[in-house]
Amino acid sequence: xxxxxxxxxxxxxxxxxxxxxxxxxxxxxxxxxxxxxxxxxxxxxxxxxxxxxxxxxxxxxxxxxxxxxxxxxxxxxxxxxxxxxxxxxxxxxxxxxxxxxxxxxxxxxxxxxxxxxxxxxxxxxxxxxxxxxxxxxxxxxxxxxxxxxxxxxxxxxxxxxxxxxxxxxxxxxxxxxxxxxxxxxxxxxxxxxxxxxxxxxxxxxxxxxxxxxxxxxxxxxxxxxxxxxxxxxxxxxxxxxxxxxxxxxxxxxxxxxxxxxxxxxxxxxxxxxxxxxxxxxxxxxxxxxxxxxxxxxxxxxxxxxxxxxxxxxxxxxxxxxxxxxxxxxxxxxxxxxxxxxxxxxxxxxxxxxxxxxxxxxxxxxxxxxxxxxxxxxxxxxxxxxxx
Amino acid sequence: xxxxxxxxxxxxxxxxxxxxxxxxxxxxxxxxxxxxxxxxxxxxxxxxxxxxxxxxxxxxxxxxxxxxxxxxxxxxxxxxxxxxxxxxxxxxxxxxxxxxxxxxxxxxxxxxxxxxxxxxxxxxxxxxxxxxxxxxxxxxxxxxxxxxxxxxxxxxxxxxxxxxxxxxxxxxxxxxxxxxxxxxxxxxxxxxxxxxxxxxxxxxxxxxxxxxxxxxxxxxxxxxxxxxxxxxxxxxxxxxxxxxxxxxxxxxxxxxxxxxxxxxxxxxxxxxxxxxxxxxxxxxxxxxxxxxxxxxxxxxxxxxxxxxxxxxxxxxxxxxxxxxxxxxxxxxxxxxxxxxxxxxxxxxxxxxxxxxxxxxxxxxxxxxxxxxxxxxxxxxxxxxxxxxxxxxxxxxxxxxxxxxxxxxxxxxxxxxxxxxxxxxxxxxxxxxxxxxxxxxxxxxxxxxxxxxxxxxxxxxxxxxxxxxxxxxxxxxxxxxxxxxxxxxxxxxxxxxxxxxxxxxxxxxxxxxxxxxxxxxxxxxxxxxxxxxxxxxxxxxxxxxxxxxxxxxxxxxxxxxxxxxxxxxxxxxxxxxxxxxxxxxxxxxxxxxxxxxxxxx
Ligand SMILES: Nc1nc2c(ncn2[C@@H]2O[C@H](COP(=O)(O)OP(=O)(O)OP(=O)(O)O)[C@@H](O)[C@H]2O)c(=O)[nH]1
Ligand SMILES: C[S@@+](CC[C@H](N)C(=O)[O-])C[C@H]1O[C@@H](n2cnc3c(N)ncnc32)[C@H](O)[C@@H]1O
Ligand code: SF4
Ligand SMILES: [Mg+2]
Numbered sequence: 001x002x003x004x005x006x007x008x009x010x011x012x013x014x015x016x017x018x019x020x021x022x023x024x025x026x027x028x029x030x031x032x033x034x035x036x037x038x039x040x041x042x043x044x045x046x047x048x049x050x051x052x053x054x055x056x057x058x059x060x061x062x063x064x065x066x067x068x069x070x071x072x073x074x075x076x077x078x079x080x081x082x083x084x085x086x087x088x089x090x091x092x093x094x095x096x097x098x099x100x101x102x103x104x105x106x107x108x109x110x111x112x113x114x115x116x117x118x119x120x121x122x123x124x125x126x127x128x129x130x131x132x133x134x135x136x137x138x139x140x141x142x143x144x145x146x147x148x149x150x151x152x153x154x155x156x157x158x159x160x161x162x163x164x165x166x167x168x169x170x171x172x173x174x175x176x177x178x179x180x181x182x183x184x185x186x187x188x189x190x191x192x193x194x195x196x197x198x199x200x201x202x203x204x205x206x207x208x209x210x211x212x213x214x215x216x217x218x219x220x221x222x223x224x225x226x227x228x229x230x231x232x233x234x235x236x237x238x239x240x241x242x243x244x245x246x247x248x249x250x251x252x253x254x255x256x257x258x259x260x261x262x263x264x265x266x267x268x269x270x271x272x273x274x275x276x277x278x279x280x281x282x283x284x285x286x287x288x289x290x291x292x293x294x295x296x297x298x299x300x301x302x303x304x305x306x307x308x309x310x311x312x313x314x315x316x317x318x319x320x321x322x323x324x325x326x327x328x329x330x331x332x333x334x335x336x337x338x339x340x341x342x343x344x345x346x347x348x349x350x351x352x353x354x355x356x357x358x359x360x361x362x363x364x365x366x367x368x369x370x371x372x373x374x375x376x377x378x379x380x381x382x383x384x385x386x387x
Numbered sequence: 388x389x390x391x392x393x394x395x396x397x398x399x400x401x402x403x404x405x406x407x408x409x410x411x412x413x414x415x416x417x418x419x420x421x422x423x424x425x426x427x428x429x430x431x432x433x434x435x436x437x438x439x440x441x442x443x444x445x446x447x448x449x450x451x452x453x454x455x456x457x458x459x460x461x462x463x464x465x466x467x468x469x470x471x472x473x474x475x476x477x478x479x480x481x482x483x484x485x486x487x488x489x490x491x492x493x494x495x496x497x498x499x500x501x502x503x504x505x506x507x508x509x510x511x512x513x514x515x516x517x518x519x520x521x522x523x524x525x526x527x528x529x530x531x532x533x534x535x536x537x538x539x540x541x542x543x544x545x546x547x548x549x550x551x552x553x554x555x556x557x558x559x560x561x562x563x564x565x566x567x568x569x570x571x572x573x574x575x576x577x578x579x580x581x582x583x584x585x586x587x588x589x590x591x592x593x594x595x596x597x598x599x600x601x602x603x604x605x606x607x608x609x610x611x612x613x614x615x616x617x618x619x620x621x622x623x624x625x626x627x628x629x630x631x632x633x634x635x636x637x638x639x640x641x642x643x644x645x646x647x648x649x650x651x652x653x654x655x656x657x658x659x660x661x662x663x664x665x666x667x668x669x670x671x672x673x674x675x676x677x678x679x680x681x682x683x684x685x686x687x688x689x690x691x692x693x694x695x696x697x698x699x700x701x702x703x704x705x706x707x708x709x710x711x712x713x714x715x716x717x718x719x720x721x722x723x724x725x726x727x728x729x730x731x732x733x734x735x736x737x738x739x740x741x742x743x744x745x746x747x748x749x750x751x752x753x754x755x756x757x758x759x760x761x762x763x764x765x766x767x768x769x770x771x772x773x774x775x776x777x778x779x780x781x782x783x784x785x786x787x788x789x790x791x792x793x794x795x796x797x798x799x800x801x802x803x804x805x806x807x808x809x810x811x812x813x814x815x816x817x818x819x820x821x822x823x824x825x826x827x828x829x830x831x832x833x834x835x836x837x838x839x840x841x842x843x844x845x846x847x848x849x850x851x852x853x854x855x856x857x858x859x860x861x862x863x864x865x866x867x868x869x870x871x872x873x874x875x876x877x878x879x880x881x882x883x884x885x886x887x888x889x890x891x892x893x894x895x896x897x898x899x900x901x902x903x904x905x906x907x908x909x910x911x912x913x914x915x916x917x918x919x920x921x922x923x924x925x926x927x928x929x930x931x932x933x934x935x936x937x938x939x940x941x942x943x944x945x946x947x948x949x950x951x952x953x954x955x956x957x958x959x960x961x962x963x964x965x966x967x968x969x970x971x972x973x974x975x976x977x978x979x980x981x982x983x984x985x986x987x
Contacts, residue, residue, distance in 0.1 A: 014946055068945075196942040225937035246942050261946040275947040286950055321949050324956060328944060353971075357914055377940040379914050382959055 005318075005341060006279045008334075009265020011057075012064035012257050015046065015083060016271030017072040018293045021104075024140040025205035026167070026198060030273035030291055031070040043079050045300040046270060047086045052305060053268045054090035056280060062091045064098040064257035067121075073103035077115025084120040098161075098256045100125055105151035105164075106143045113158040123161040125194070125255075126152060131181050135170055140205075152188060161253065163192035168231070169224050170198050172217035178227055179234060186238040191253035195231055196246050197224055228375050245328045245374050262329045264322040270306075272296035277313075277321075284313045315343045316386070324381050332361070332368025342386075350383055388607065388642030389462045392572050396464045396602070396646060398446075398481045400509065401491035402499035402858060403470030406521040408432055408443050409553035410491060410562070411467040417559050418451040418463075420632050431467045431633060436744050443469040444741055445711070446477040446588065448600060448646055450630040455567045463566055464646040470501055472846070472860055473735035476682040476714035479508045480661060483679060484587045484602040484646060487515040487570035489562065494520040494528035494550070497829065498540045499858035500800050506541050515570050518545050519562060524552035532827070540826045575604065576643025581672050582606030584665040586616070587646070590711035595627075597653035597710065598635075601646070601665060604676070608641045608649065613668035617675040621658035622668045623651035656706045661713040682714035683863065684732025685793070686739055686842050687776045689720055689757035689885065690746070691728030693967060693976065697752050698727045704750035705729060708742065715742055722779070724884060724969060725755060730776055733759075736843055740980070755967050756979050757885035761838045764791040764866050778887040781873045784924065791866040792889075793838040796821065798831065799849070801857035806830045808852040816840035817891060835864060839889065844984040874899055874928075876906070876982075877920040881970040885979055895921075899929035902982050909978040912936040917972055 020031045065087060067080065084099065100123040101116055103109050113124065128148045130136045136144065143151075148164075155162045166185060168178050185193060198218070200210045209215045219227060232242055240248040244262060247255065260267055269276035269287055272295075276287035287310045290296040300306040313321070319342025326333030339345055351367070354360035359373030359380050373380050399407045408429040415421050415430060431447040432438055446468045454460045466485060468478040482488065488509045492502055509516055518537055520530045530550050537545040549565055551558030588600040601608070608614075612625045629637040630647040641647045653659060662678035692701045705717050716732040733739040736759065743756055763775040766788045775781060775790075797818075801809050803825075813820070813834045822833035836845075841861070849857050874895055876886035886906075890898045899921030906919045910933055917933040944952060966973035 199942050221936075221938040222934075228938065245940055245944070258945060261944075261949070267946050269946065273947070275950060277946070277949070288950075317953060320953050320956070324952055325944070325949065354914070359914060375938050375940055376914060376936050378956070378959075379936055379939045381956060382963065383914070385956060385960055387960070 004279050004282075005337070006264070006266035006277070006284070008337060009263035010063040010256075010260045011060055011266045012066065012260045012268075013050075013062060013087060014257075014267055014269050014271075014274055014276070015065065015067050015072075016269070016274040017067060017069045017075055018272045019074055020069065020071045021074070021142060022140065023205075025209075026139065026201065028201035028204050028207075029070065032293055034293070037074075039076050039079055041297060041301070043082055045297050045306065046079075046083050048300055048304060049270045049306050050083065050086045050090055053270070053278075057091075057268070057278065059092055062087060062093045062097060064100070064260060066257040067099075067101040069102055071104050071109075072101050073106075073109035073112060073116075073124075077112055077119050080116055080121065081119035098122055100255065100257055102127065103151070103155070104143065105148040107147055107150065110151040110154040113154055117158050122159060123163070123255075124155050124159050125192075126155060126162065126164040128152070128164040128185075129167045130170070131166070131184050135173075138171065139167065149188070152190070161192070162190050163194060163249075163255065164188075164190055165194040165196065167196050167198050169219050169227050171215065173219070173227075175223075175227060175230060179230060182231065182234055186235070186240065191240075192247070192249040192255065193235065193240060194247050195235070197228065225375055229371070232371055241330070242371075242374075243330050245377065259329075262325045264318075264325050272306075284318055285310045286313055315341060318342065319344070320385055323384060327367070327369045327377060327381060328374070330368065330374075332366045335362070335365050335367050338367070344386060346384065347386070354380060354383060388578065388640060389645060391576050391644045393459060393461050394464070394572055394644040395461055395487070395566050395570050396466075396485035396573065396644070397487040397489060397566060397570050398466040398468050398478070398485050398509075398514075399489045399491060400468050400478055400482075400505040401470055401521075402493070402496070402501035402505075403442060405470065405491045405493040405496065405499075405502075406553045407470065407491050408467050410489070410519070410521065410551070410559075411447075411449065411465060413553050413556055413559045414463075414465060414563065415449060415451060415633070417556070417563065418453050420449065420451045433633075434745070435748060436741055442471060443467060444471075444474055444477075445469070446481040447633065448481075448587075448631050449633045450646065451632070453563050453567065456564060457567075461567050462645070463563075471737055472501065472504075473733070473738035473741075474714075475501075475504065475508075476734060478505060479512075480587065480679050480713065482508055482512040482514060484585060485514075486573060487517065487566075489566070490516050490518045491521050491553075492518060492533055492537060492548075494523050494530045494533050495525050497529075497533045497536050498800065498826075500798055500860035501858060503541060503798065503800075504860040506543065516543060517562075517565050517569050518543065518548040520548050520550045521553050523550050524555050524557065536826060536829075540831070573644030577605050578607050578642050580605035581670055582608060582612070582614070582665065582667045583672050583676070584608060584641075585676055586659065586661055586663040586665055588661055588711070588713075589659045591656065591707040595650050597650065597656060597659050599649050599651070599653070599659060599665075601641070601649060603641050603643050603645050603647075605643055605672075606667070607643075608665075609639065614649075614651065614665050615668045615671055616658055616660070617664040617666060617671075618678070619658045619660055619663060621653070621655065623653055626650045626652055656710050659710060679713075682734060684714070684716050684734060685761060685838060685863065686733045686735060686759045687730055687762065688733075688739060688759040688980070689722060689725065689728050689730050689755075689777065690717075690743065691722065691725040691755045691757070691967075693753040693755055695726045700750065701729070701746070701752050701754075704746050704752055705731075708745060708749070712742065714738070720777070722757075722884060725757070725967065728755075732776075735846075736980070737846070753976065755885070755976050758888050758979050758983055759843060760889065761793050761842060763793075763871065763889055766791070775889070778873050778889050779884040781887075781889075789868050790871045790889075791868045792871055794864045794867050795836055795838050795841060795861040796864040797834045797836050797841065797859060797861040799834065799857055799859050800829055800831050801853055803828050803830060805853040805856060806832070809849070809857060812845075812848060812852055816845065817894070836861075837867075837869070837891070838863070840891075840894075847984070872923050874902075875922050876902060877918070877922060877927075878906070878910070878974065879917045879970050879972045880920075881972075882922075883969050883974070886982060888983065892923075895923055896928050899923075903929045903931040905982045905984070906978060907931040907933050909981055910972065910974055913972060915971075 534545040583604040664675035720730040818834040818836040870892040921929040
């Protein structure tokens with residue numbers, strides 16, 4: 001049997017935990033604050049979904065598992081253990097399977113780290129967001145810088161691999177402020193950093209404030225571009241070059257799970273609001289699940305299927321997804337694979353124009369965005385997508 | 388059929404926003420024409436654009452029935468008209484179908500330029516005029532002073548002007564009574580004579596086809612009659628007859644003096660021409676009515692479909708829309724950059740924008756509108772003269788002897804306090820003062836101005852420098868030679884014909900700078916930097932640079948974002964299609980008109 005396209009990216013599981021202690025004002029993720037959570041019911045639902053999807057995919061090697069949220073560090077370690085046990089019973093797993101859990105850097109969470117490790121978690125990603133208390137408060141975070149540093153230390157001594165997230169291009173943040181803060185972050189010697197420019201999402205508290213003109217001091221596009229460039233340079237110099245638009249790692253320490261997305265592999269999305277891409281019977285399906293935690297839970301319990309109707313992705317859609325994911329990576333994408341997926345040629349004239357502008361490189365069958373190209377990637381992709 | 392003596396036909400006229408449509412609401416409401424639950428403000432402003440902009444664009448006819456104090460029930464046909472200068476043709480045409488006018492004057496504002504203009508048109512149509520002072524519910528209302536002003540400025544008797552509030556309903560019964568007692572019934576009309584009817588207006592209805600608004604002069608129109616359009620020669624069998632209340636209501640027949648609609652499976656939109664006379668196919672009348680004075684478009688621009696494949700759809704849409712807008716003209720045009728389209732003529736910039744909007748909304752066609760222009764007379768060395776509607780067609784300068792441009796006589800009414808601003812504005816626009824008189828604390832200034840300095844944004848500027856207190860009306864006043872040149876706009880070093888304009892040489896630098904600055908705002912940043920230049924005959928007189936895009940990327944994009952991101956990009960891609968490509972640069976549709984609107 002010839003290899004299927006997804007195998008170029010691998011196969012992973014994404015498990016969504018939709019609860020948080022409070023809602024951050026910038027966040028548009030599917031996260032909810034709940035008074036009580038029936039852990040047993042959630043466990044039943046997750047296990048049942050894992051088994052259902054296992055039946056559909058049949059045996060294939062699981063490379064990665066990712067617990068995302070919400071705040072997965074609110075999950076009981078036992079629940080995480082039960083899920084991972086069921087995963088192992090359902091699929092063959094890679095020897096070096098990467099199991100990441102997103103954690104908020106509070107002291108309570110840190111207390112559970114050992115339990116997560118024993119359950120099989122190999123990597124944590126900490127939502128540090130800022131290394132300055134005033135900004136942490138403005139971002140609506142419940143932790144302090146000191147707590148974040150302490151949680152990071154616990155994580156370092158518990159897990160082999162630790163990453164953390166920072167949000168920059170914040171209100172009133174000067175280039176000098178950010179460079180200093182980034183320097184501190186790099187000094188903490190994580191092997192992976194996710195550095196996101198603050199995005200104002202409609203429908204969030206920040207979104208509303210912004211629409212009413214009350215969110216002052218955000219950098220304009222030119223200043224944001226300067227911050228982005230500086231970030232690339234500083235991280236590269238510190239040995240953590242960008243490997244994706246917002247992600248930096250010591251070579252070899254990249255998030256393997258996220259690489260599956262960007263290399264356009266297959267992933268099962270489990271839990272409320274989780275999306276998946278699954279190749280089944282020679283077709284690539286886009287799967288989605290009910291957004292609301294209670295509907296998802298009820299639907300799984302009642303019908304044994306926590307999904308909304310799935311759709312088949314046509315060649316053009318698959319190629320578009322591969323392009324918009326793959327160009328985020330510094331390694332770029334394979335033109336041959338793109339053209340095989342989309343069953344049409346990439347426009348050589350457009351590629352040449354973008355190369356001319358220094359935004360794209362086309363070499364040995366690989367198409368990659370330059371650092372300048374990654375800063376305007378949406379425009380580059382719009383240009384490349386067929387009309 | 389209604390006795391002539393029990394019919395009153397009238398138009399409601401006023402300066403913009405003085406409350407015509409609101410008065411129409413009250414008349415409709417008080418006579419119980421529309422059920423209370425179906426009433427809404429400015430009921431007759433039914434088009435989306437009318438409701439959004441809060442102004443009337445199309446005249447609307449409604450038949451109401453009023454039991455008067457004399458014990459008889461009268462049939463009243465009211466026509467609500469638009470107030471903005473650009474739609475003056477709707478007003479003058481409507482007036483030809485009726486015998487009287489309610490002249491509404493806002494008692495807080497007083498006489499404005501359109502009040503004057505409307506009175507002249509009404510007198511021209513031999514109308515009886517009943518002045519109505521509106522908005523007396525407002526504390527700022529000064530009905531006595533305004534009545535005096537009406538007598539001073541307009542010279543009509545305002546001693547028995549009716550004081551009303553169209554908003555609260557105060558005084559409306561008096562208006563109804565005055566319509567019956569002070570406006571005349573139709574002057575003539577004989578049911579036994581052959582059919583003679585005036586084609587007042589028409590529109591295209593997707594279900595009914597062409598709907599024609601008629602005013603019967605003589606004879607009786609019945610369903611099943613065979614009719615003939617006297618000018619176009621088309622003959623039809625009448626399918627349906629009725630009146631607007633304001634919903635369509637079928638009736639058996641329309642007699643002399645009555646106003647109503649007919650449908651007759653009219654396929655050829657071209658066969659219906661406003662002002663035409665309708666008679667019976669056989670034994671009809673010989674001489675048609677004089678018809679309407681044609682409207683003279685003063686602003687021209689090219690309309691091109693964004694998607695070149697939609698040209699035929701655009702043609703059909705334009706034909707249908709023209710049916711409903713007699714003041715709009717069109718002819719086919721081709722352009723190297725834009726392909727097939729139409730060169731269209733309008734009564735002003737608002738008119739242009741309204742037509743473009745209606746084509747886009749009602750017919751779903753995305754349009755590119757080229758920079759508007761007036762008509763220049765280009766006199767050639769060989770003694771011939773060419774009418775230049777489109778600066779892109781400007782002949783080689785070595786062949787040109789001289790160029791003349793259209794001028795207008797503008798009448799502006801303005802409170803004293805703002806007179807200085809107005810004089811400065813007119814002076815800046817190359818105006819020559821003809822007259823300056825006072826009526827109370829208001830000045831009436833008359834200026835001779837070049838039309839091309841007025842047409843694009845003068846009205847907006849006038850309103851902004853006077854905080855809305857000045858009003859303006861104009862008539863064409865012939866052509867005059869001046870030092871005019873063609874100014875080209877180069878985007879990314881390529882000339883964009885659709886942005887070429889004619890300008891006065893002395894104003895060229897200023898206009899050039901304003902245009903490139905505007906374009907810098909209007910053209911989105913691209914992945915490369917774009918020089919935007921204004922040039923005269925190859926010499927650059929102004930330039931700006933649109934910096935290259937530096938940041939446009941989604942910070943976070945994981946598995947769950949793939950679908951959303953793909954759909955977003957698809958949408959943006961579709962949005963790009965709404966821009967036309969000039970060289971490598973995409974210029975948004977709106978840029979072509981907006982580039983000409985000056986801020987100063
Ligand atoms: N206070 C007050 N407001 C009024 C009265 N009559 C009309 N208005 C308001 O004046 C504004 C303009 O009214 P319209 O009836 O649309 O005026 P119009 O003359 O039909 O305007 P155009 O058709 O655009 O020329 C609206 O906001 C009305 O609510 C009135 O008697 N009193
Ligand atoms: C969905 S959160 C989950 C992790 C965890 N709940 C937390 O907040 O620490 C993943 C990361 O996305 C980033 N993020 C969320 N909303 C963002 C926004 N509006 N702009 C930029 N980054 C954002 C934050 O850095 C956050 O750590
Ligand atoms: S940012 Fe993280 S902690 Fe905050 S609401 Fe979103 S998911 Fe929850
Ligand atoms: Mg109105």
